[in-house]
Amino acid sequence: MSASNHPTGQVRKAPENFLDAQGVRAVFAEAGKGRRDFIRNAFAAAVAGTAATSSALAQSRPVVGDGDPAILNLPAHSxxxxxxxxxxxYGKPSKYEANVQRRQSPGLTPTAQASVSFAPLQSLFGIVTPSGLHFERHHQGWWDIDPSKHRLMVNGMVKAPKVFTLDELMRLPSVSRFHFIECGANTGMEWGNVAVPTAQYTHGMLSCSEFTGVPLITLLEMAGADLKGERFVLAEGADGSSMTRTIPMSLIRSGEVLVAYGQNGEMLRPEQGYPLRLVVPGVQGVSWVKYLRRIELGDQPYGTKDENVHYVDLMPDGQHRQYTSIQECKSVVTTPSGGQMLLDKGFYNITGLAWSGRGKVKRVDVSVDGGRNWRTARLESPVLSKCLTRFNIDWVWDGSPAIIQSRAMDDTGYVQPSYKQLRAVRGTRSIYHNNAIQSWQVQANGEVANVQLS
Amino acid sequence: MSASNHPTGQVRKAPENFLDAQGVRAVFAEAGKGRRDFIRNAFAAAVAGTAATSSALAQSRPVVGDGDPAILNLPAHSxxxxxxxxxxxYGKPSKYEANVQRRQSPGLTPTAQASVSFAPLQSLFGIVTPSGLHFERHHQGWWDIDPSKHRLMVNGMVKAPKVFTLDELMRLPSVSRFHFIECGANTGMEWGNVAVPTAQYTHGMLSCSEFTGVPLITLLEMAGADLKGERFVLAEGADGSSMTRTIPMSLIRSGEVLVAYGQNGEMLRPEQGYPLRLVVPGVQGVSWVKYLRRIELGDQPYGTKDENVHYVDLMPDGQHRQYTSIQECKSVVTTPSGGQMLLDKGFYNITGLAWSGRGKVKRVDVSVDGGRNWRTARLESPVLSKCLTRFNIDWVWDGSPAIIQSRAMDDTGYVQPSYKQLRAVRGTRSIYHNNAIQSWQVQANGEVANVQLS
Known part of the structure; x- marks a missing residue:
């Protein structure tokens, strides 16, 4: 499958390299003349502005400006x-990074208020997603709600229903934790053998942040929650979609479900539910209710529209799986990935992301031959529970076609499945919870494309 | 000391609460009438838009709109x-967060190109500093340098001097790590008993990011560095200040010094040295050379202007300490802190940041009585080496004046000193490396001010 198979045909290929094609050719042509010439010429061409007294300059005698090595055409910034x-x-990125954006897939949904924008995973580093590039999924558009007017109610099977202001919530015991959030429909286009062109569109409904807030269990305890017997929480948002989701008490009792106001050091962004969002680590994004205004305690699952009609998994026999909320172990190579181009043969750092909704990533293996041989990648620290983990591994490309894959394992022993394994159980007609191994084909000309192995 | 003692007199007091004074009075007046009334009235006042069918609404019968509890004045966002x-x-924060900015201290330096802007620590959560709020310290202004024209030279005592393009550097083995950066002059105003009003101005030349780049040792090895005997590296920036700093090989050999291009998931920001900056964990910010264009290997410290004339510590006997680069263990309570106001008696979450240039934070103790009694705070995970650590601890304020302090200890056993202890050794005339315990006085009216205990 190539980029032209993208269902919308509207994807702009982001320039992934800092040198344009001409620049790349020039640098490699110079390199071919020998390393010493390469240094001299690349340096002169770059007008890098090194002081005339530097010992390297004296050695290599670059000829720039009027030809006198002591007089350099220094750039304005020097x-x-x-x-x-x-x-x-409040600062912003370089103008040279303007192409690094979250992007909508036009036509994916009928309106841009009930749509998705994808995070540019292929351009990101480490595990923290910049808040300005965090993926968006709105059901009725985003709002910038006045926090002084916003309230959170806790009601239902509680002795003393409560309504909290933001100021009151921010006085309570606070925790900060790093977690990924992934839309249940991430990689959903790939179920049916449609290969969208870039990691941004295949896996970009995925982000990771440091969240700060109050454990939900604290608020329930303050309201005198009746926690004897089986209990469930309904979380409700204040936007027009009236998003409501059932959260099992097993997650809440552990203290890991948060009523969050902070994200990546500052208040939540409006697109992410400012001023309050539920954080449900390991669980699909739809349960992380934005613009959170109400928590109700009940004794059975609520079976809301977004639990009965949407976010169910269509199985081969025509039945639906319901309440399949946990995001199973998954990984993706982000460089090299679809739409990128390798400049030349030689050394590359293969890098990507791995995560599990059930705990920590234990190991990531990488193949460059379509899964025949695997090597174990290096995991960057910290490796945190229900959080993205960055992996890196060395690779020397010999210039022949290659298929790059990553396969993650979590600390429960679960191993990310191949498409063949996943489809044997789940068929090809689902939208949600595709965690299969992704394949990127490096072509002989250096172009990288999304392919699906049968 | 009060806010009026700020040397510039230009500090705008940022509103720290979401409710204005009238809103605070109204909420607490309602609260005084009893919890049930408080819930009903606060809820009605907020027009929180809860669906009319909610069981809590049915119980509390809020009267809004035309008085029929079934007809609510729902807000536009619902x-x-x-x-x-x-x-x-590329997203941005809520319009309601516009006061959360980095701020210059007018008059601190003669020009705004050789100046400082402080990060708003009192408004931040967790350990990651949003890149848009990262503190700035420029010696000749910041630049947005074209990365396709930028080069990094590695020269000096190496067999094969090299010049790298960005594309070449980004093909090399990559690591990602969380580290704090603190200007050596952070908290510098406090040496001489000047108490600036807010945590932003006392401690705001401090930020923390996830950095991604290539270990410097890798580049030196590629250039055939001669590493026998004592060695030092000179790092040189491409901006007009020609910032040059000596980096000891002991840090570089460990692999922790990075040539970084990534920060918090994206490319470095222009104010932070885009497209390349040296990351020297644990060492004062001036050594994290921005716009990095050259690395030279030599056999002795270089004694540059920013090592001989600036960034030296004036001792009581008139001598200067030189090459005092490591930022010793330090901490600060960020809430409650100077310029903030406690709304009422009762429960508060005391929170702050701790860090050490020598390793991990092992423990943080907090006092609310000016250092007579200490309790150990809870550290948020992850606790990482040479990285900010967030601490939290419960406090019930009884309404009487209090002095809040934090005291950090690192895993070398070093304990953050009091001002008395620090001044006994270092005097009061230094600018750099003040890591003393900070005191915030909570006054009976709830206002918090910076005070210095003798």
Whole structure:
């Protein structure tokens, strides 16, 4: 499958390299003349502005400017005053990074208020997703709600129903934790053998943040919750979609479900539910109710529209799986990945992300031959529970076609399945919970494409 | 000391609460009437938009709109379509958070190109500093350098000097790590008993990010570095300040010094040295050379202007300490902190940050009585080496004046000193490396001020 198979045909291929094609050719042509010439010429071409007194300059005698090695054409940034501090009290990325954006897949949904924008995984590093690039999934658009008017009610099977202001919530015991959030429909296009072109569109309904808030169990205890017997919580959002989801007490009792106001050090972003969102680690994103306004304690699952009609898994026999909330262990190579291009043969760092809704990632194996041979990748620390884990592994590309895959295992022993294994159980007609191994084909010309192995 | 003692007199007091004074009075007046009334009235006032069918509503019969409990004045965000996805391909904070900014201290330096902006620590959560709020310290202004023209040279005592493009660096083995960066002059105003009003101005030359890049030792090895005998590296930036700093090989050999291109998941921000910055964990910020263009290997410290004239510690006997680069163990309570106001007596979460340039934070103790009694705070995980650690501890305020302090210990056993202990050794005339215990005084009216205990 190639990029032209993308169902919308609207994907703009992001330039992944800093040098354009001409720049790449020039650098490698210079490199071919020998390393010493390469250094001299690349350096002169770059007008890197090294001081004329540097010992390397004296050795390599670059000829720039008027030909006198002592007089360099220094760039403006080495000779003048730059921008002052606090040009903007809230900074933004370089203008040269303007192509690194979250992107909508036009036509995926009928309106842009009930749609998705995908995070540019192929351009990201580490495990923290910049809040400005966090994927979006709205059911009726996003709002910037006045926090002084927002309230959270806790009611249902509680002795003393409560309504909290933001100020009251922020006085309570606070915790901060790193967790991934993944939409249950992430990689959903791939069930039916449709290979969308880039990691942004295959896996980009995935982000990871440090969340800060109050454990939900604290609020239930303050309200005198009756926790004897089987109990479930209904979480309700304040936007027009009236999103409501059932959360099992098993997760809440552990203290890991949070009523969060903070994300990546600052208040939640409006697209992520400002001023309050439920954080349900390991569980699909739809349960992380945004604009959270109400928590109700009950004694059975609520069976809401988004639990009975949506977010159910269509099985081969025509039945649906319901309440399949946990995001199973999964991984994806983000570089090299579809839409990127390898500049030349030689050394590359293969990097990607792994995660599990059941705990920590224990191991990630990487194959460059379509799954015949596997090597174990290096995991960057920290490796945290229900959090993204960054992996890296060395690779020397010999210039022949290659198929790159990653396969994650979590600390329960669960191993990420192949498409063949997954489809044997779940068929091909689901939308949700596709955690199969992703394959990227490196072509002889260096272009990387999404392929599906049968 | 009160806010009026701030040397510039220009500090705008940021509103720290979501309710204004009138809102606070109203909520607490309602609360005084009893919890049930409070719930009913606060809920009605907030027009929180809970669906009319909710059981809590049925119980509490709020009277809003035309008085019929079944007809609610629902807010616009509960009834209409919101904003579409990708309103901006790169998101930004809520308009209600516009006061959370990095701020310059006017008059601190003669020009805004050689100045500082402080991170708003009192408004931040967790350990990750949002890149848009990362503190700035420029010596000749910041630049947005074209990465396709930027080069990094490695020269000096190496067999094969090298010049790297960004594309070449990004093919090399990559690591991602969380580290704090603190300016050596952070808290510098406090040496001489000047108490600036807020945590932003006392401790705000401090930030923490996940950095991604190539270990510097890898580049030195590629260049055939001669590492026999004592060795030092000179790092040089490409901006007009020609910032040059000596880095000892002991840090580089360990693999922890990075040539970084990534910060918090994306490319470095221009104010932080885009496209390349040196990351020197545990060491004062000036050594984290921005716009990094050259690494030279030598056999002695370089004694540059920013090592001989600046960034030296003036001792009581008139001598200077030089090459005092490691940021010793330190901590600060960020809430409650100067400029904030406690709304009422009762429960509060005391929270703050601790860090050490020598390793991990082992313990943080908190006092609310000016250091007579201490309790050990809860550390949020992960606790990482040379990284910020978030601590939290419960406190019930009885309404009487209190002095809040935190005291950190690192895994070397070093304990953060009091001002008395620090000044006994270092005097009061230094600018750099003040890591003393910070005191915040809570006044009977709830206002919090910076005080220095003798």
């Amino acid at each position: 000779t003048g005053l730059g921008q002052p501090v606090v040009t903007d009290g | 009834t209409g379509l919101g904003q579409p996805v990708v309103t901006d391909g």
